[in-house]
Amino acid sequence: MLRFPGHGRHQPDDIVIGPLDLPGHVDEALAVQAVAFGLDPDEVAVRRQIVLRHMTFPGARAFGATTRGRLAGFVYGMPNDRSHWWSTVVEPHLRAQGHEDWLDDSFVITELHVHPRYQKHGIGRALITTITDGADQPRSILSAIDIESPARRLYRSLGYRDLARQVHFPSAVKPYAVMGAPLPLLRE
Numbered sequence: 001m002l003r004f005p006g007h008g009r010h011q012p013d014d015i016v017i018g019p020l021d022l023p024g025h026v027d028e029a030l031a032v033q034a035v036a037f038g039l040d041p042d043e044v045a046v047r048r049q050i051v052l053r054h055m056t057f058p059g060a061r062a063f064g065a066t067t068r069g070r071l072a073g074f075v076y077g078m079p080n081d082r083s084h085w086w087s088t089v090v091e092p093h094l095r096a097q098g099h100e101d102w103l104d105d106s107f108v109i110t111e112l113h114v115h116p117r118y119q120k121h122g123i124g125r126a127l128i129t130t131i132t133d134g135a136d137q138p139r140s141i142l143s144a145i146d147i148e149s150p151a152r153r154l155y156r157s158l159g160y161r162d163l164a165r166q167v168h169f170p171s172a173v174k175p176y177a178v179m180g181a182p183l184p185l186l187r188e
Helices: 023-037 041-054 085-096 123-133 150-157
Strands: 015-019 061-067 070-079 106-114 139-145 161-167 176-182
Touching: 015 123, 023 041, 023 061, 023 070, 023 106, 041 070, 061 123, 070 123, 085 161, 085 176, 106 123, 123 150, 139 150, 150 176
Parallel strands: 106 139
Antiparallel strands: 015 061, 061 070, 070 106, 139 176, 161 176
16 A cells, blocks of 8 residues: 555555655665666666766755565656756757757656556556655656557656657667656646
8 A cells, every 4th residue: 555654554565655865775776777677787887876976966856665664666856957968868859849948947757667566556656746746847857768658658647748759868779758747747
């Protein structure tokens, strides 16, 4: 069962969503991402440095889903900055579609991953709505592999729509879609 801190009596097998000290739990978070996203140890090592750097950016924050003291999922993001690498890669694709303005005054969902054992229980939805509910920006953007997937269906159900497709990131085998949604996100 999902429970948010301070809302009812906590049971040992509850999933609790709360702020996450991501630099302090980076290895545990990346272990979840590795299983959820299929990363090898070299990719995890590269992403570790990226996560630690991202968490130094102004406004960066993270939330985790824990159960029995273990991380079941996490999300992190930050206000978009056009000078960040991700923005520079997606900008020409958004411009070509007439959506370049989405790069301004947006909160970026940088990563959202739930361990496969805990997927399909509303954890991803709870994580993304929790982090965006605290955003000062009027909208959110993210990128997801450009295939029909449970993740893309989740994002659409929250109000995200495709802003650009077939975006190729260096070193990524598959193309991505950039999606955006006004905040607050839609609720079920």
